[in-house]
Structures are given as C-alpha cells and as structure tokens.
Amino acid sequence: MSESVKAVLIRGGVVVDPSSGVEAERDVLLRDGLVAAVELPGVLDAVMEHEQPEVVDASELTVAPGLVDIHVHLREPGQEYKETIATGTRAAAAGGYATVCCMPNTTPVNDTPHWTAWMQAPEREGAVRVHPIAAATVGSMGETLTDYNALRDAGAKGVSDDGKPILGDAIMMSALLAAVRAGLPVIQHAEDTRLTGGCSMNAGAMAFRLGLRGMTVEAEAGIVERDIRLLEEIRQSTGEMPHLHVAHISTARALAAVKRGREHGLHVTCEVAPHHFALTDEALVEYDTNYKMNPPLRVEADREAMLEGLLDGSIDAIATDHAPHAAHEKEQEFERAPNGITGLETALGLSLKLLHRQHKMPLSRVISLLSTMPSEVLQLRGCGSLSVGSKANVVIFDPSADWTFHARRSKSKSKNTPFDGWRLPGPVHCTISEGRIVYRVV
C-alpha cells in the first residue's frame, strides 16, 4: 500500500461524518492516503488545475467514512477454500468497508507475531486494510496466554479466542490483566461451552418444534456476567481497568449485564451482528443451514433488545462476524453443518433497512455504528472519520435507493448467506481505502 496513488476528489455528495458532526454538501480531497480537505462545493475545483486528481462524482450520494468491521473471519491461512484475505477484503470493499479486523481462528491459529504480520503482508493482496486480532491463548486452547506485547507490536488490535470462549476464571483473569497492560481489549466469545454441547440453535419453543438441541440464554449471559465480575475484582484488587469487548452479543440478558457493568464504571463494550437484529430462530423452520450460526438466531424479544440497544446507545458497534463456509459444508444435515454466514456485503443494507428505514435512526448514527464507533472500540487511529488528517477511507452510497443482493454475485469465495435475494437500501457506489479506490460501480 506504499505506492503513491493519485489524489482523489469526491465532488457533489453529501458528507455525513459522525466524528465531526458534518452533514452537508461538501467536496472531499484525498491525498497521500489521508483526507486532505473537506470544503464547500466548488472550493476545491482549483485543485483540478494543479494536479489531475481522480474525480469521483458523488452527486446525490452520501459520502461517509469508510466502514470498519471489527469481526470477520478471512480463513487464511489454512482454509483458503472458504475464503482468502484477497477475496474476503474484496467482499469488504463491495460492502463499503475500508477496514476489517480478522479473527485468529485460522489454521494455524494466529497466536504469534509471525502470523499477525503475515496476515498484513502485501503478498496477501488485501484490498482493504486488515488488522488482525490475535489469539488470547496459545492455539486458542484456553490454557496459556500468548505474548500480548509482541502481538500488539506486530499489529494486533485485540486478543480473542473467538469461536471459543476463554472459559476458566483464572485464565480469563490473567488475560484481562495482561491485555490492559498491553493496551489491548480482550474480545470474548461469550458461550459457556459446558452448556452447549451438541447444540445447533437457540433453546426454546422452536428448538423443541424442530427437534434440535438448543443453546440457552444462560450459556451466553453467564459468561458475560462472569467476565464483568472479574473486571470488578481486578479493579478492586489492582485498580486496573481492563477493556472487555463482548463479541456478537445476541441476548437481552447479556446486554443487560453489559449495561450494568458500564453503570458500575467498568470498561465494557459490545458489538452486534446484523443477523441478530434482522432475524429470529423462526427462520429455521426449513432447516436451511444458511441460518445456522453461533451465537444462534434468538427469539423476537432478544431481537428487539438488540434493536433497542442500538437505538439507545448501549451497543457500541455493528460487526458482521463474516464467516464464510464452502457449499459442501453447509449442504449437510443441520446438526453437522458448520456455524456462520457471510455478512460483509449486506451489513450496510441491513443496518439501513432495520435501523434507518424501520426505526428512524438518523443516517449519521447508522454510519457511526458501522464506522466511527467500532474504530473507537479497537482504537483504530484515523479510521471512522472524514476530518482532515484522517485516513482516506470513504464509502459512497445511496441511502434512498434500493438494490437486490444476489449471493452468486458476491465477491466472497463462499455464498452462505440467508439474505440471498433480499431487497436492501443503500447500494454502494464506491469504496476508498487509504486513498485507493477499491470498489467502484461503473
């Protein structure tokens, strides 16, 4: 990404920048990978004479800071048949994302500075910026901590054993302490796996109807409640304030625990995936494995709690949990099929549909949840903002238009999505990552 790229002038659009509060017609000049100027329409026309910038016409479109996904699975190294960093980041670009943070459950697990650096190397051909999240324990086995300082220095933005919880109290306690000293958050996949063996959906009436073992709310909330107790203990015994980030929260009860923790002054944040505020477990009626993920789709009351949490600010960010799987893996008996769905290309549309259109959330707030706030959660400097000096990360889209998502046209290597054929708002016209146009509709 070091090669010099032409300046880009985005003209005629409406800038919506939650970080500065700007929501008005502005032209934006990007130069040397940074936002160089944001000015009233026409003011930057003089630039056209000095240098020949690439001009992007954004008339009647929204110009926003490039989206930031703090939870994706890019499957490389080791599972390139599902996705590669190159294909996953192209899907990200198509979805308006300029930055993604990839989880460490690759093969091998990203638990060393070597793999953390490897994922960011130019040879991976990432279309957008990739920030790895490294394993919290060696091999994500939940036994021995990895070297958080070294991982941070190699570019890791957090530590997590995502896909698995950090289950033991003692190891979680040490992880939180080591992480706060390294200045990293611990990202917890909250699932008490002692309660979820053999489960492939949410526990309750629907699980009974379908004859499938269900994961209880308790299995998620119990871990969040435990983690918050640990934060409290650490504060009392050491005065330290570790940052716990709850990944893909899905239940009202876990969210209530997060809120209580925050009320007690603890550093707790959480993210929600679009499917958890768009769908419920009723969607499983035909055993379509494209509705199978972990955490599972929950009941309507939980879905509503997720929407409410987004509307009232108790949820910090929207993250996709993009989890590609090959067709042959998903085309199996429900209990055997792997968990996870793709999400990079549908997150903006689903957020606009559910939050902006249905629940009247202001556009700038939707963008904030998809860009500014996730950047803050993982302290991604220069992301999530269009103020001068920020990274030249931009998404240009049309919130008033609709488009149809077709899985077969997805840039992801895998097509495991429940949203195939969905009509969504907000077609992306252009995505720019650090000054380079990485997606553009011709």
Next chain:
Amino acid sequence: MTERVATTNRATTGIHEGCLISAAQLDVAEVSRILSLANELESMGFKKRAKVLEGRRAALLFYESSTRTRTSFELAAKQLGATTTLVSDKSSSIEKGESLKDTGLTLRALGAECIILRHPSSGAAEMLARFTGLPVLNAGDGWHEHPTQSLLDLRTMLSHGLGGELGAAGQVDSRTLAGKTIAIVGDILHSRVARSNALLLPKLGARVVLCGPVPLLPDAAEEIGPGVSVERDFIATLQQSDVVMMLRIQKERLAGLELDLAEYIAGYQLDEERLKKYAPKALVLHPGPIIRGLELTAEVADGPQSAIEEQVHNGVAIRMAALARALGGKKVGKKKKKDDDSKPVEKKGKGERK
C-alpha cells in the same frame, strides 16, 4: 405459534408435493384422503393391488436401525407392486463418507422415484427433499417427526371407534376427535412420534396432553401448536385420557441427561393398577420398540386395552397410502390406471437446487 409452520411455502423450496415430511404439512382434508386411501388399498384384492405401483421404484435409505418402520414400508411398497431397494449406512458408501446429498442424487440417478428416509438428524428429510426434488417419505428424522407413525396411530384410534363410524371409514374432519383427550407420556423431548402426533391430532379436534418430567419434556413443548398442553402429573393425565400413548426412554439420545430410572418408573410407568384405577377405558398405544418393565409393564402391553400390535399392523396400510400418494397413485381407486410402462420422466428443474 403454529403460523410459522403453516405459512411455510413449500412450493418455493423445490420440494415435491408428494413428500411427507411433517404432520404439520397435512390439512385435515389431506389426512382424510390418506386414511381413505389406506382403507381402500387394504381392502383391495392382492392382484389388483399389485398393479397400483407396478414397476415403480422406491428406495429405502436407512441411517438408523428399524424393525417396524422399515419392514412395513417395504411390505407396503411390494404389495403395491413397486420394487424396493434398501440402502443402509452400514453397508454402503455412506460409511466411506458420502454425504446425504450425494447419496440422494445417486439414488435418483439409479432410478429411484421416491426415497423413504430414516435418519438420526432432525431436518434430514426436508434437506433430502430439497436436494433431490424427489418425493421423500420421512420415516423418522432425529427427534423431529415421524408422520406416518402419527397417521397409523390415528388409524388405530379410529378403528377403535374414537371417531365414530365415519372416522372408522377414514372420513375425518376438524371435529372427528372433538372432546377426546390423547395423552403422550414419557420421553417427549427425544420423540419424533410425539411431535408428529401433537401436530396431527389437534387438526381433528383432539386435545393432546404431553406428560413427563421436566428433563424429558420442556415447558416450551406446549408451544408446538394449538390443542397441546403439558401436564406433569401422570395420574391426573390418566384420569382425563381416552388414549394413552406411552413412549420409550431413548437412552441412545439422552447424551448427558441424568435420569434416575427408578424414580421415573415410580412416577410414570403405566402398570395394571394405575390403568385399572385411573383409565379403565383408555386405549393404550406405544410406537415401539417397547421396553417391558420400564415405561409400561408386560401385563399392560399384552392386556385388553393395548392396541400395540394393531398399530404395527396399521403401519402397512398407511404406508401403502403414503407411497401411492408420493408416486402419484392418487387415482388408484379409479378403474384401470393407465398402463404407463415408459419410465416416468424425471422432473426437470425440480432436481438439485442451490
């Protein structure tokens, strides 16, 4: 709560209309047609009957062991003149790792026109139907459903007069079992038979009472559909029942559930004393296999109120009807089925779907 099932539009999922996946898919008119067809096929002369599906091919795909279901499907197909082939997970390429989808496609390529599936995973029948586009008869998928079992249970109840004369003739409507209470007792959680019956019988006006201890019967079971309630007390259940259907504890599916069998027997075993005292007129059913001395005693199983063997017997007629329905033999009653020797053309576009 049942709306979600009712509103499922199977037409859009590429599932063949001859499928029998779930009791929920059948409306009461369809139930009536199946029961009448069963009566008709059963009373037909064997030579005539052997023409109904002459030359047609059904595959039995069994991933779990079975005595009753497999044999009765096989006998049913043969009595209608169809040829059957049995594929079991133990002696096929399934052992080598062939997927359900590929196994289904292979059977289709070999000329199977209908697949009868028994599988340990809930939802497998629905998936196979989608993968192959063939009529799939669900012979039990995991804990999910066993629709032909519920139909034969219904037929057994009707033959004992629970639905009056019309009912016995296979003519049923939404009032046929009005005022009747059917208890299903025991390991409801793991029982596909319980689910199919709980979805089927209320369509005919029956009340279904599910009875068992919490670990084997979650409260959420009540939400499976209208007309279904949960009762923890076995005696109270017996007192209100016209039919008592006892279920086996599915030890193979308990996986981690701790159950004190002595306690279970004390609370839920159907023995002669309880039956005489609290449900002296009730019909006793059991889908089998029965474990004598556990969910019920030998005296009850072999006693005068038991219709367990009749259930087995009724399996053949119901499965003949299900097969005839699946393979388009609906008009069997009419004179002379068109002699169609040319092999039925495979439905194009109904096959593999993404």
